[in-house]
Amino acid sequence: MAEPVGSPARGEVLFSEDGASWYWMLTGPAAAVTMLVIQLSSGVGVQWVVPLAFLVLVSGFIGVQIKAARIHTSIELTETSLRQGTQTIGVDEILAVYPSPKNSTRSYYDDRRLNRNAGKNSTGGALAGRAMKKAGIDPEDLPTPTPPPTPEAATVEKWQSARALGELSGVPRGRTGIGLKLTGGRTAQAWARRHQALRAALTELVERRDDVSGSRL
Numbered sequence: 001m002a003e004p005v006g007s008p009a010r011g012e013v014l015f016s017e018d019g020a021s022w023y024w025m026l027t028g029p030a031a032a033v034t035m036l037v038i039q040l041s042s043g044v045g046v047q048w049v050v051p052l053a054f055l056v057l058v059s060g061f062i063g064v065q066i067k068a069a070r071i072h073t074s075i076e077l078t079e080t081s082l083r084q085g086t087q088t089i090g091v092d093e094i095l096a097v098y099p100s101p102k103n104s105t106r107s108y109y110d111d112r113r114l115n116r117n118a119g120k121n122s123t124g125g126a127l128a129g130r131a132m133k134k135a136g137i138d139p140e141d142l143p144t145p146t147p148p149p150t151p152e153a154a155t156v157e158k159w160q161s162a163r164a165l166g167e168l169s170g171v172p173r174g175r176t177g178i179g180l181k182l183t184g185g186r187t188a189q190a191w192a193r194r195h196q197a198l199r200a201a202l203t204e205l206v207e208r209r210d211d212v213s214g215s216r217l
Contacts, residue, residue, distance in 0.1 A: 011078040015201045017192055020069035028059025073172045075192055077201055084190060086164030089182070097203045100181030101157045162187040178202065 007051055068119045076083045081090055094208035159179030163172045165188050178194035180188050180202070192198040 001189060010027070013076060013078055014205070015077040015192075015194075015198050017073075017075040017194065019073035019075075020066045024062050025059060027062050028055050031058040033057065054117050070211055072166065072168060073175070077198065079205065080204070082160055082165075084164075084191065085168065087166050089165065089204055091209070093183045094180050094202065094206055095183060096181040097148065097199060097206055098157065098181065099161050100199070103159065108176075159187050159189065162189050164189045164191055166191075 034053040035051040035054050036046060040048070068096075072085045074083075074085065079089050079091065082094070157179060160177060161182075162179070164177065165180075171189060171191045175193055176196055177189035178199050179193050180190055182188055190198065190202065205217040
């Protein structure tokens with residue numbers, strides 16, 4: 001049975017994230033007020049059905065999203081356990097925290113920017129080719145330019161392909177993975193928005209435990 005929040009057995013909370021803020025519920029009243037303003041400015045008069053409908057629909061939708069986020073993307077780290085969503089593991093299962101990767105795969109937005117720039121370059125190349133043909137120059141006869149040296153390719157650490165803690169299929173959107181070496185030869189990814197703070201707290205816990213274990217030997 002899960003222990004209630006604030007139980008002494010849980011230990012001090014060292015790091016936590018709620019997953020989502022209930023302040024987003026203000027979106028519902030804001031939508032209702034907006035509809036009222038639109039009605040008054042248009043001169044049709046106030047029709048309460050429309051603002052109330054927006055209030056109920058928007059508040060209901062946002063409320064469901066917030067509740068789901070607070071269940072599946074919340075985090076709590078204590079001296080004895082790490083909870084990610086609905087999954088909890090003991091800190092004693094964490095053997096090591098892998099260092100941050102020097103390089104990582106490109107993000108979704110980086111890929112979109114690269115594709116957009118590539119489209120521009122291809123368009124510009126086609127225009128230049130037509131201009132050279134009009135001038136009597138065959139672009140195929142020109143020497144192939146040597147591309148400039150590319151920066152170091154993005155690499156992916158092995159732990160970045162490990163499963164993410166929690167019940168979701170991967171690291172939740174907006175969070176960054178943290179590699180963990182677990183007992184039994186397992187590897188997993190913890191995650192958080194403030195991932196640097198969680199990494200520091202986990203590293204401190206593991207190092208403190210190892211120091212205590214070493215002093216007992």
